[in-house]
Amino acid sequence: MPTITLQLGQCGNQLGCSFFNTLATEFSSHDYGTEAVHEYYRPSPDPNLYTARSVLIDMEPKVVAGARSAAAASGSWWRYPSAGYLVMQSGSGNNWAQGFHGYGPQVHDDAVELVRKEVEQADSLTGFLLLQSMAGGTGAGLGTYVAAALRDEYHSAFIANCCVWPYESGEVIVQPYNTLLTLSHLADVSDGLVLLENEALHRTAAKLYGIARPSFGDMNGIAARALAAALLPSQARGPYAGGAYTPPAPQHQHHHHHPAHGHAAGHGRNSPGSGSTGGGSGVQLPALRRADSSGGRLGGESPGLGSRAGSATPPPASGGGGSGFGVCTAPLAELLTRLCGHPAYRLLTLRSVPQLPPANIDFTTFTWPALTKRLRQMLVTGSVLEEGLDWSITPQSPGSAAAAAAGPGLAGPSVNRALASWLILRGQGAGEVDVGDFADPALTAAWSAEPLAVSYSAGRFGRCAMSACLLSNDRRCVGPIQRMQEHAYGMLESRAFVHQYEKYGLSVADFQECFARIEDIAQRYARL
Numbered sequence: 317m318p319t320i321t322l323q324l325g326q327c328g329n330q331l332g333c334s335f336f337n338t339l340a341t342e343f344s345s346h347d348y349g350t351e352a353v354h355e356y357y358r359p360s361p362d363p364n365l366y367t368a369r370s371v372l373i374d375m376e377p378k379v380v381a382g383a384r385s386a387a388a389a390s391g392s393w394w395r396y397p398s399a400g401y402l403v404m405q406s407g408s409g410n411n412w413a414q415g416f417h418g419y420g421p422q423v424h425d426d427a428v429e430l431v432r433k434e435v436e437q438a439d440s441l442t443g444f445l446l447l448q449s450m451a452g453g454t455g456a457g458l459g460t461y462v463a464a465a466l467r468d469e470y471h472s473a474f475i476a477n478c479c480v481w482p483y484e485s486g487e488v489i490v491q492p493y494n495t496l497l498t499l500s501h502l503a504d505v506s507d508g509l510v511l512l513e514n515e516a517l518h519r520t521a522a523k524l525y526g527i528a529r530p531s532f533g534d535m536n537g538i539a540a541r542a543l544a545a546a547l548l549p550s551q552a553r554g555p556y557a558g559g560a561y562t563p564p565a566p567q568h569q570h571h572h573h574h575p576a577h578g579h580a581a582g583h584g585r586n587s588p589g590s591g592s593t594g595g596g597s598g599v600q601l602p603a604l605r606r607a608d609s610s611g612g613r614l615g616g617e618s619p620g621l622g623s624r625a626g627s628a629t630p631p632p633a634s635g636g637g638g639s640g641f642g643v644c645t646a647p648l649a650e651l652l653t654r655l656c657g658h659p660a661y662r663l664l665t666l667r668s669v670p671q672l673p674p675a676n677i678d679f680t681t682f683t684w685p686a687l688t689k690r691l692r693q694m695l696v697t698g699s700v701l702e703e704g705l706d707w708s709i710t711p712q713s714p715g716s717a718a719a720a721a722a723g724p725g726l727a728g729p730s731v732n733r734a735l736a737s738w739l740i741l742r743g744q745g746a747g748e749v750d751v752g753d754f755a756d757p758a759l760t761a762a763w764s765a766e767p768l769a770v771s772y773s774a775g776r777f778g779r780c781a782m783s784a785c786l787l788s789n790d791r792r793c794v795g796p797i798q799r800m801q802e803h804a805y806g807m808l809e810s811r812a813f814v815h816q817y818e819k820y821g822l823s824v825a826d827f828q829e830c831f832a833r834i835e836d837i838a839q840r841y842a843r844l
């Protein structure tokens with residue numbers, strides 16, 4: 317089921333371009349099935365080209381033009397829609413209020429109309445994936461405004477936000493304001509926010525990829541690969557022997573929005589017309605790899621991934637572990653439903669392994685135990701970097717669920733804890749990897765009903781014979797939020813730059829209300 321991507325502001329547009337390039341490379345190299353391709357691209361009048369299901373918005377024309385021409389010059393089989401963009405003549409000057417209160421109402425109708433046209437090109441709709449930074453004015457302020465407008469227009473569509481968290485010491489002096497304003501507003505309209513930290517992306521590029529001076533392009537490539545690893549189809553794994561993990565019954569009903577919205581019949585998450593056909597093989601795509609014997613298989617036995625009603629379950633090609641690409645019908649919807657079921661906890665962290673320079677991949681021997689051990693330690697320690705992991709921390713360390721249960725006074729958030737995580741394994745033997753360690757109750761909130769989902773694909777991701785990624789609703793966000801808050805409160809106390817926001821109708825009381833909301837969110841996570 318299609319997902320429409322909105323690229324907002326400089327960062328959103330640059331990251332979006334990387335994301336579509338990454339998906340295109342994957343689709344060209346491996347057969348994920350037609351339906352997976354159609355989730356993000358639609359056929360175009362030119363039989364050799366696909367069109368990204370995307371809307372590009374920025375208040376200055378340069379970056380959108382750059383993304384569009386980069387797509388055209390890539391030599392790949394995809395382009396942006398010829399009229400699917402909205403630009404003005406000058407940016408929002410890093411002023412969230414200008415983006416939200418100034419440009420927002422001004423471009424509302426045009427933006428909604430652009431999205432509507434893209435929605436009309438789809439026979440059904442999973443929802444929207446919004447890409448934006450949190451520190452500027454356009455992606456952050458206008459992007460938040462657009463997210464709220466989409467929520468109004470499409471009550472039953474999923475809205476996911478992929479938000480770039482600024483460097484700790486930023487290029488944008490008012491980034492604490494912009495980041496917290498974005499976060500507090502999106503917490504109300506979004507179904508899930510994936511936070512991508514620039515600091516971590518930069519360090520990954522520098523330390524693990526060996527890039528002396530990482531560019532945004534390098535960082536976006538890393539982020540886009542992690543995102544694609546999470547969002548490409550995978551097949552649910554059943555409960556593994558001896559673990560606490562039990563997949564839930566499919567949950568299609570959304571938790572807090574109205575059911576199908578009248579705006580466009582058949583575009584709701586639960587709408588009758590939303591099922592689509594075919595697991596993938598059989599339709600010729602331009603320049604894409606055709607289905608091979610293992611391709612395009614439905615994840616029919618997937619108890620937790622909500623396989624489509626009435627779809628047949630073809631027998632696995634090789635018994636047991638499953639080969640080929642099982643198709644999770646709408647990964648975005650499944651991920652959000654599973655991970656963000658509680659409205660107060662919507663902040664997601666993405667971790668992936670291995671992180672290494674492409675040139676080293678062919679000379680590296682991968683083993684599942686080594687990969688999953690590192691990924692698990694990243695979860696245990698809350699790190700998003702594969703490098704520099706503290707192996708002395710265990711789930712029993714102070715601050716862990718186990719330690720908290722042992723008595724008061726031991727709390728210290730050295731151990732991470734998750735409400736829910738989704739582990740996605742890709743590569744040879746991915747169906748049989750032992751993932752029991754990820755279901756350790758000491759790593760999850762005591763009241764979490766469904767702490768772990770696991771899915772896999774036997775096909776390799778990129779050039780790695782084995783790779784894994786973990787999308788997790790955990791305490792990682794607490795540190796960055798608290799540091800950002802400290803700066804923001806300090807600035808607000810001296811009323812620094814406040815007049816620039818007041819010019820667009822944002823008052824000190826509005827700031828305070830947003831900051832209080834964030835404090836509440838951070839405290840809830842800290843208590844997980």
Ligand SMILES: Nc1nc2c(ncn2[C@@H]2O[C@H](COP(=O)(O)OP(=O)(O)OP(=O)(O)O)[C@@H](O)[C@H]2O)c(=O)[nH]1
Nearest residue numbers: 325326327330407408410449452453454455482532
């Ligand atoms: N990862 C990444 N971060 C970016 C990129 N471009 C900008 N940023 C970050 O985004 C923040 C600035 O936001 P931008 O997206 O440039 O601003 P904008 O949304 O276009 O808003 P205005 O410039 O105010 O109109 C800073 O934290 C930058 O570090 C990019 O391509 N990749």
